[in-house]
Amino acid sequence: MALGSCVSLQLLIEWIVLFLFFSEASFASNTEAEALLKWKDSLGNQSILQSWVAPENSSSRTLSPCLWRGITCDNAGNVTQINLPNVGLTGTLQYLNFSSLTNLLRLDLRENQLTGTIPSSIGVLYKLQYLDLATNLVYGTLPLSLANLTQAYELDFSRNNITGIIDPRLFPDGSAPNKTGLVSLKNFLLQKTRIGGRIPEEIGNCKFLSLLALDESRFYGPIPSSLGNLSELTVLRLSGNLFSGNIPPNIGTLSKLTDLHLLTNQLSGFVPAELGNLSSLTVLHLAENQFTGHLPQQICQGGKLVNFSAAYNNFSGPIPVSLKKCHTLYRVRLEHNQLSGFLDQDFGVYPNLTYIDLSFNKVRGELSPKWGECKNLTALRVAGNLLGGKIPDEVVLLNQLRVIDLSSNQISGELPAQLGKLSNLLVLNLKDNMLSGQVPVGIEGLSSLEDLDLSSNMLSGPIPYQIGECSKLRFLSLGMNSFKGTIPYQIGNLVGLHDLLDLSYNLLSGGIPSQFAKLTSLAQLNLSHNKLSGSIPASLSNMLSLVSVNFSHNNLEGPLPDTSIFQLADPDSYSNNKDLCGEVQGLRRCTTRANEKDGGMKKSKLVIIVASIASALFLSLALAELAYTMEVNEKSDVYSFGVLAFEVLMGKHPGELISYLHSSANQEIHFEDAPDPRLPPPAERKAVDLLSRVITLARSCTRVDPRSRPTMRTVSQLLEMKAAGSE
Amino acid sequence: MTKKPNTPPLLPFFLALALAISSVNPLKKWLIFYLLSVFLSLLLSISPSLSSNSEGNALHALRSRLVDPTNALQSWDPALVNPCTWFHVVCDSNSHVTRLDLGNSNISGTLGPELGQLKHLKYLELYRNDIGGKIPKELGNLKNLVSMDMYGNKFEGEIPKSFAKLKSLIFLRLNNNKLSGSIPRELTTLKELKVFDVSNNDLCGTIPVDGPFASFPMESFVNNRLNGPELKGLVPYDFGC
16 A cells, blocks of 8 residues: 555656646746737738637647747747748737747748838847848838847848838947847848948958848948958948948958949949959959949959959959959950950950950950850940951851840951851841951841841942841841842841831942832831932832831932822932932922823824814803803893783783794784783773783793893883883 | 939928928927928838839749740849840840840740839830730830830730820831720820731721821721721710620
């Protein structure tokens, strides 16, 4: 019995110990769980936090969040990590009780839609190592309490609406021992925020700082020279701000620096040559500033430079000598400066190079055959320089090329015979050079070509008809050369021509191909300053997209096509031709005698004579008719009066009576002959007499021959006399 | 080529503030002061767009909607600071995209609203591909657009009325698609429009006759279900549609 009670007592003690142990652990977890649940409630409906629940009948002692989504605990059951990136969280951090979560090592809430400010209470997370709130909608300023996160090695607040400045007190003050400040900071990211102000020099006290990314925010002032003390710095990104002043020379001491991004700021002065000491440098971006002086000559001393940009500055002087053997180069952008140097001597072979732009500098020399070994080159841009020499045939080996722009140089010689091998080429711009010779046959191999500009050179020979097979051409300019012969009709096959077809200022002869009618997408057509003859084909009225034409200074004749673009074009579009006609100022109007020949002259004289005689005859007949008609018109009025008089007396239309009266020889008639039967006969003799005379008058008015009828004047005089006589 | 942020119009604001404070009784003064300070903070928080990477983002979003079997968009690297070195893209001297040339590129997929963010775009050339879906109405935001060529695709749905906002447009070619609905009357306000082609679609209703439409040839409208020119005052213009 005693043993049994011993065992049970032992068991009881064990249970109590275990119970106390676990209850303590779960007690800690319970306040953490409660804090998390309280936060969850404040966020509203978040389906992703479904697993965050308190079981129904549990006592608060058994509540553990360690199996909840995004929650990680240590062996003691403390919450050490909250990882909820990109889960659609909305709401704020306002109700996240950090003081209940002081075991947190990692808080990752990036790529959500959290708003609100960063609570100052976050400073109690004294163990926190990793804090990522990037890509949210957080606003307000960075709380000063962040300085208490002395263990934090990574802070990322990028892509938020955070404002304000970086307070210098966030960083250690340099005195030993550092009690506060982000002493452990390795990665500090504030990209694309609204934070501004200067970077405090105190940042130089973050001895372990490796990545500092402040791109595209609103920082201004100088680049702190204390950055030169950060010997662990590997990535320094300050692009897209308003930094001004010089690059501190001691940046050159950062032997671990691989990425230096200073793009798009207001930096000025000389770039320190010390940058050549950066033995680990792979990416250097100096473009879009106001730098002057020379480029650091030893920039690729470490032999690792991959990406180098210095475009859009005022750099002058030579191409850095270290670039010649810089075989790792992948992208180089030095355009829009005043760099001098020699293209063939200052550059070497770059098997990884995909893009190089040296345009608008003062580079001399020529394109050396070595460029043919840059097999991965997709863009070769050296426009607007002082290049001479020839285009080497080796260029055609670069079958990845999409863009060649060597315009505005002094390149001479001929186009490479095998140019057609560049089947991926989209843009070939050789405008404004001194190229001679012919366009090589095989040009149809440029099957991807969209833009071809060979204008302003000394090219000669014919325009090869094979150009009609470059079916993707959108823009074709061959103007200002010495091309001869006729315009190949195959150009009409280039139905993709959109922007421009310019063959102006050449020696082209023959006619304009009617096949141009197929170019229904073409907007601008310039054939001026050639020796084209014949007419402008009427079929060109099919070119419904044209907004601009120029046919001036040719030998063209004939009518313009009848669409409005041709008819309403500027007179300058047609000046100095042979005999174009149309409704345009400066051109004569077209008539049916458009094709004048010798026989036409005689024919027209005959027509004139016949027409004159006919007109004379017609006129005389017409005049006679007119005279006759006038007389007849007046006397027919008299006739009508007579008929009317009869009607009044008889009460009806006289009709047959008139013809009876005319046939009878009697000159006199009496009223009794034609009374109105509805009226009683007149009683007095005088009335009968009067009425009879009216009848006589009426009769004379209705005589057949108009000339024997009286005039109305006579009629009215007679009626007045009769009236007077009757009184 | 540095970028200067836009400064908000602070002078008139302060003038208004001074006037308000001087002319109102003390009780209302505080209310006005509070409201004005809220307004000020809003004003200061309006951010100018510092980089043209937003245009790169828009093009990158476009790329994700398109299917590109010939890798025409291979050079479209979003890690680059702007899209101006991408092939088929042309920028102006301020690094804003002015041309998008993807005609004849074997591309399919659809377009999205993000194209409307390319505020400086002048030439939108997407012709002769296999792009389907609707034409996004956001394209009406491209107020600098001179040429829009979407012909020879599989676009469906209606011609957006928002195209009436494209006040600089000279060329609008939407022919050879599967567009339906009527030709929006609002397009007659586009004074610069010189070339307009909607032939070979499934459009219905009548053809506008006002403004630039007076000069477009009949070939621009053939092969649709259009009911001839609009009869003004006699017949409602979109009957049968």
